[in-house]
Amino acid sequence: MNLRDLAVELGLSQTTVSRALNGYPEVSEATRQRVLDAARQHNYRPNTRAKALATGRAMAIGHVIPLSTRTEMVNPVFADFIAGASETYMRHGYDIVLSVIGDDQEDRVYLDMASKRMVDGVIVQSPTVDDPRIALLRKVGLPFVVHGRATDLPDDYSYVDVNNKRAFQRATEFLVDLGHRRIALVNGRERLGFAVRRRTGFEAGLAARGLAPDPALMLTDEMTEGYGYAAMRHLLTQEDPPTACLSASAIIAFGMRRAADEAGVRLGRDFSLITYDDDLSFFRNSGDEAIFTALRSSVRTAGRFAAEQLIDLIGDPGTPRQRLMEAELIVGRSTGPLRHDTRP
């Protein structure tokens, strides 16, 4: 059932039917009702592609999910981010077009998306320190919002991010205040912007308490369970082992926990482990349910924010004004309410 069929059946023109369906004011109420009823009855839905062609808007957002070429694995956090974003999209009638792609060929995808006109905008995940995608997208004129920030680039694009630096600084100070002096940092790869900011926060926290960072306690690698395991074993076998640690992700923390178990080290007693997961949440001695629920609900919130930003950007195509936004989502051990800090 398409528009013409419907129009013929109603004895009206396509024009009128279209107007009635899209809420144009110049249609009489009686006609509109008749059209609406018929549409409902026949389960009519406008053909997305035809509509897109006619309006020039795809009503779709592209999400590009990088598949780490080293680990060949998807960060499960993206699922929750998308879940959050889709709440927003649903309200605004946008669809999601997904591309899962090795992080070495992302450029091609963005170019494709732009030139094939299949999406009105894209979300950029996990920016690297000096991310080339941002320039690329700006060049092709595809609206975008970044989840995270590219440290070395000017902040003249839209993003949703959390204050990684401050969070790690706080966590570090917290550990020092508990009496810890030897604190380790098990970080992700520093080509990722957030990993750099986390280290910076860690160092700032130590400095604020008059401590110097020990390079032997600062580890960095791809964020996997195996890395966490290896890191923890490595740390525990040092001659002057740390008594506490900041881990950059839940998955790392799982590995660390396993190594601790094997070594007979009880987390929370013998050793303090703080996990700050996926830009968004903050846990002590991770391993309990909060790590699943709180992390995920905050990632979802970030997804919602990003989607709202992007729709806003697209919605006003005349003015290419950019927006900055920083959402601070720090979630305690129990799933409490989220706090959002927005700066203009």
Added chain:
Amino acid sequence: MNLRDLAVELGLSQTTVSRALNGYPEVSEATRQRVLDAARQHNYRPNTRAKALATGRAMAIGHVIPLSTRTEMVNPVFADFIAGASETYMRHGYDIVLSVIGDDQEDRVYLDMASKRMVDGVIVQSPTVDDPRIALLRKVGLPFVVHGRATDLPDDYSYVDVNNKRAFQRATEFLVDLGHRRIALVNGRERLGFAVRRRTGFEAGLAARGLAPDPALMLTDEMTEGYGYAAMRHLLTQEDPPTACLSASAIIAFGMRRAADEAGVRLGRDFSLITYDDDLSFFRNSGDEAIFTALRSSVRTAGRFAAEQLIDLIGDPGTPRQRLMEAELIVGRSTGPLRHDTRP
């Protein structure tokens, strides 16, 4: 740059350019090369929507991700499933349209996808025992492949599934052969088809070794970390506690591991825990790295299979023949090669 621009620039008709680009044989080689070069040079990509409108094929597949209305959370396994599927899609030029939606309103999405003609087929995840979506999709004539099976329905649709029953039976027999007599089953909700088949396998395993199932050791609930934790505590405090357990998912196993830790029970020594995760993999005393890598790579394989099935189904629209397929993916402790059993 669109087709007309390109045609004008080349001094050819749109028809010829289109034919050259799409590999039609009646174009002279010289012309084709000229067109191809110009297209590459101008970074020309056909407008997806126009193409879809003209051909009647969207070149897109719908994936509907259910968001459990109870836990409000996305099963991270879907990410890997989609990653696998997208390898296949990419090769065939299909895009993915994603809908994340509460499991109470899935019907609407499928209807929408069908009538809005935005996808050529869909993947159905986590079928329930008597899943209404299957009849719905068949009615609207949208090609689909199910990841899993709907137990109570005839097998006259395409699916990719693993032999849950046999896997649980084997695992159970394995535990009995190790000397265990009191074995627990921490299962998912039995409205899901695979949960039923897992229990059946568990019971069959016990029966095969001459043991009777004890209802007190058979738990069922939504698969969360908290449930695993509660289940383990519950099991350990019984008057005649089990010495081994089958868990239905990694996330449950995490919770059980936490409870075991707290109770001072060492997995693999005091208590044997086998996790069979997300229809696809099989682990002993879960918690090591294999659980992440092996699980995920097998889920990806399932995604690839499903995508191939679906494309095959779509590809031959004349014959509505259905295909059955059962992939058996059993992965041991270390990430070994996958074994695939396909029966026609």
Added chain:
DNA sequence: TTGAAAGCGATACCAG
């Protein structure tokens, strides 16, 4: 081997 023209299913401008 090439080109003109008719759709595909909607929107939007211009008349009436």
Added chain:
DNA sequence: CTGGTATCGCTTTCAA
């Protein structure tokens, strides 16, 4: 308030 018609960008007969 309603309708005719051009248009979006591409594919696909049908003619030449």
